[in-house]
Amino acid sequence: MSATPPATSRTVADLAARSAELDAADPLAAHRGEFLLEAAPGVSAYLDGNSLGRPLKATPEAVQRFVEQEWGGRLIQGWTEDGQVGAGGWMDWPTDLGDLLGRVALGAAGGQTVVADSTTVLFYKLVRAALAARVEGRDEIVADTDNFPTDRFVLEGVAAETGTRIRWIETDPAAGIDAEQVRAAVGPRTALATFSHVAYRSGHLADAAAITAAVHDAGALVLWDLSHSVGSVPLALDEWGVDLAVGCTYKYLNGGPGAPAFAYLAHRHQGRHGGALRQPVQGWMGHADPFAMGRGYQPDPGVRQLISGTPPIVSMVPVRVGLEQLRRAGIDAVRRKSVLLTGHALELADALLVPHGVQVATPREAAARGGHLTLREGTSGLDARRATAALWQRGVVPDFRAPDGIRLGLAPLSTSFTEVLTGVLALQRVVEEAR
Numbered sequence: 292m293s294a295t296p297p298a299t300s301r302t303v304a305d306l307a308a309r310s311a312e313l314d315a316a317d318p319l320a321a322h323r324g325e326f327l328l329e330a331a332p333g334v335s336a337y338l339d340g341n342s343l344g345r346p347l348k349a350t351p352e353a354v355q356r357f358v359e360q361e362w363g364g365r366l367i368q369g370w371t372e373d374g375q376v377g378a379g380g381w382m383d384w385p386t387d388l389g390d391l392l393g394r395v396a397l398g399a400a401g402g403q404t405v406v407a408d409s410t411t412v413l414f415y416k417l418v419r420a421a422l423a424a425r426v427e428g429r430d431e432i433v434a435d436t437d438n439f440p441t442d443r444f445v446l447e448g449v450a451a452e453t454g455t456r457i458r459w460i461e462t463d464p465a466a467g468i469d470a471e472q473v474r475a476a477v478g479p480r481t482a483l484a485t486f487s488h489v490a491y492r493s494g495h496l497a498d499a500a501a502i503t504a505a506v507h508d509a510g511a512l513v514l515w516d517l518s519h520s521v522g523s524v525p526l527a528l529d530e531w532g533v534d535l536a537v538g539c540t541y542k543y544l545n546g547g548p549g550a551p552a553f554a555y556l557a558h559r560h561q562g563r564h565g566g567a568l569r570q571p572v573q574g575w576m577g578h579a580d581p582f583a584m585g586r587g588y589q590p591d592p593g594v595r596q597l598i599s600g601t602p603p604i605v606s607m608v609p610v611r612v613g614l615e616q617l618r619r620a621g622i623d624a625v626r627r628k629s630v631l632l633t634g635h636a637l638e639l640a641d642a643l644l645v646p647h648g649v650q651v652a653t654p655r656e657a658a659a660r661g662g663h664l665t666l667r668e669g670t671s672g673l674d675a676r677r678a679t680a681a682l683w684q685r686g687v688v689p690d691f692r693a694p695d696g697i698r699l700g701l702a703p704l705s706t707s708f709t710e711v712l713t714g715v716l717a718l719q720r721v722v723e724e725a726r
């Protein structure tokens with residue numbers, strides 16, 4: 292008799308062949324080799340690029356070159372090539388890098404994006420700017436209960452500071468915010484509505500165009516947190532008519548831990564274009580003429596006014612390396628691979644984990660999900676927190692999200708299809724051990 296392998300191992304062999312096939316057909320496969328994979332030899336599956344992207348090989352060299360040649364070589368002269376803002380010195384990096392980001396990832400024309408601060412700080416500034424411009428009677432902020440904690444916490448603080456009220460939309464943590472819920476919540480009292488484009492927990496991708504329209508129909512401003520979509524999902528901020536947006540550069544953009552965030556302020560809200568939005572942290576770097584050092588604050592008429600103090604220039608070097616890679620790859624190709632990666636993870640989860648009682652918490656429809664897949668304990672007997680720790684010890688790195696979620700973050704430029712299989716197989720073993 293010929294030896295027929297047991298059904299389970301045949302299934303695994305099939306899944307391995309399928310993963311290899313997808314890798315072979317992946318037009319972005321070569322970009323994986325641009326990452327410093329060898330720096331983490333013990334990691335066989337990195338499934339957390341949505342929390343902290345991997346470094347690129349070009350990054351250490353770019354940082355070293357900056358330190359030696361620009362910082363070391365130019366010293367204070369590096370800020371302003373010829374003593375002025377707008378001449379290509381470091382003073383211009385927040386807006387130059389913002390423009391590059393706008394072009395390759397945000398669907399934003401130049402002059403509307405800055406790179407500075409952290410997402411939390413920029414979120415605060417934009418929320419305050421939006422509320423400062425509100426008209427009599429508009430005293431509510433609309434937000435959803437499953438937004439990222441920092442957003443909710445900042446809103447609570449700002450509401451207390453400004454005497455406004457937050458109208459919370461209860462969202463299903465296994466799904467996310469939709470336009471109908473928003474339409475039902477916004478009204479003549481809404482000043483600002485703010486949501487995450489991709490829900491950090493479930494991976495649900497919101498319909499930003501429809502939600503933006505719903506908020507505008509109510510006469511309010513919208514602020515999007517793009518932390519989990521930038522660099523993985525194509526954005527069209529100008530086309531959608533978005534007012535304000537913020538996001539991280541250390542997730543899918545691979546800018547490194549604590550890399551500066553970005554903020555988008557639509558042209559129509561800038562002083563130069565007749566707009567009236569003003570952020571509250573009035574520092575010298577957001578002044579119309581930072582080097583005049585005169586009396587009284589005059590905000591820059593453009594997007595520069597969002598800057599407060601000296602921007603983190605050294606930390607922008609890795610961000611630029613990441614954005615250059617994204618520009619070469621193209622965000623549409625990135626999204627195509629992202630959809631295949633999450634689809635593959637879903638297929639693997641259905642084959643290897645769902646039969647053990649694990650649940651998939653991410654929408655199954657490709658158009659309704661971002662770049663990560665979230666699994667829940669379900670009836671598997673798994674303790675998601677302990678399972679994540681066990682996986683980390685074995686070189687498989689997803690992350691745990693309370694109360695019972697394991698997120699598989701699939702960064703299209705650095706994650707391979709075989710790596711996803713390695714991760715899901717390791718999780719299957721942990722599930723089996725837990726029984």
Ligand SMILES: *Cc1c(COP(=O)(O)O)cnc(C)c1O
Pocket residue numbers: 409410411412439441442487491516517518519539552
């Ligand atoms: C990661 C993340 C942040 C992080 O904010 P920081 O100020 O960089 O700590 C904010 N919002 C969302 C939606 C995130 O996913």
